[in-house]
Amino acid sequence: MNERVVSVAEAHCIRQDLLPQPPREFQIQHHYLLYASAGAMRLEAGEAAWSLPPARAALVAAGTPVRLLLKQKMSVCSVLFSTSFAPAPTSALSVFETTPLARELLLECGRLADEGEPLSEYGRTLFRTLQMISWRLAEKPSRATMPIGRSSGVVRALALTEERLSAGIHFEEIAQMTGQTPRTLARKLSAETGLSWGQIVQKMRMIRAIEMLAETRAPVTEVALAVGYQSLSAFNAAFRSFTGETPTAYRAGFASG
Template sequence: MRAHHVDVDRVTAPAFALADELTPGAGAWHAHRRHQLLFAAEGALRLELEEGVWLLPPRRAALIRARVAHRVDVDHAASLRTIYWAPRFAPAPRAPCVVLAVDALTREMILHAMRWRPREAARDASGRRFLRVLIEIAQRRAADPLPMHLPPPRSDELRRALSIVHARLGDPLRAADVARSAGMSERTMARRMEVELSLSFRDYLHAARMLRAMERLAVPGTRVAEVATELGFATPSAFTHAFARFAGETPRDYSARSSATAVHTAGSPTRRKTGYA
């Protein structure tokens, strides 16, 4: 489809929808005066905020509060469907960012909402009512958020330690070795992780591995056994057990759901972009 440029903060409609086809790359840091409901129709995205990084897996949604600076990072082509609304139109999300599960009905509502482009939404009262109901449903589902968040380190020492963790997720990492490589004692690193992240080294490492697994499995054709090996699991069954406990579904089911073909709404405005802004 042909690309469209829309300045979302200059649109007169109180709520409207846009579709984006994202190519690999990191988007620029930006903030909008509108709240957002983002739906990953295809592919996985990373949402980076000052408060940390959230993974947005395929067929899941995220809420981002207005005026919160963020950027979107994608490793592979992805499809994004977004609802924007002015603060006066509907309540704000309760947190700067949250990722939520999306059932079949809500997914179809999001895809259906793509017909209310900025121009159409400005003159269609029924569309505004539909978007308000959709936003309310998403807000309710956000009360039970998915564990897709890695909090950010604040100190340089812990930042160095976590960069080592992310570079070696498939290795049998020991806290003492990571701390030494980052120039601090294991006790100091443990204390910094508790104060800055509210997580232990083990819990952070496990969450980072699971989120990396979800990104990898969102790529069509990726095999579960291959990801298990990459992330240092002794067997695919051990990986399957750990993934199911974290994500609430098996890696095979997650991969199959992620690879399902999304519905593209005819006539919706589509912007082709590197990253997202």
């Protein structure tokens, strides 16, 4: 996240407040744990994008290129692990749900960083515990991932769909606006994302709802309307199916972070 080069012998924590900025790429030589304590961002790697609100963290293996999209002010905690201190994660990038224990460990690592002292035995044990827990949590990645497409027609169709989540969107209109027939666009979406347009819309709505719950204090009814639901009960049911929690409970998890 930070432009300066950070030398890490074992492990180090950096806390930052970030302002909205254009999309940017980064690639570092250490394993990298990224956690947002306030706000939400998106990460892109390969052919997928992830939403990263406060209840979620990202584990990036050393040398993995990642693209960041920051559209609002954020407070983030970045933990760097030397490749000699921590083994390589199972996946190059994994976005996963955190736990209260993991968040407390992140907080304590941040306090150690504020003190600016070399790692003591206590600090080394603390970072090692955070590493072991995070590596294990990363083995169960989040479902809140969205394919980003390869061809210009699919990329444009995905962008138009996301822009119109709060309005009545129709697949035929998206196809027409991208200069494709519905049949051609459906075939390309399936080939490039593995999802139908309906499944993509559902995922986009859930991801945007998660981001709104993290970014704003808007009532759940307002969030439901903003992502295209006319019925609060339908939104609650869809959100619970996607995350395993109600919108209210999910938002409460941000506060505990």
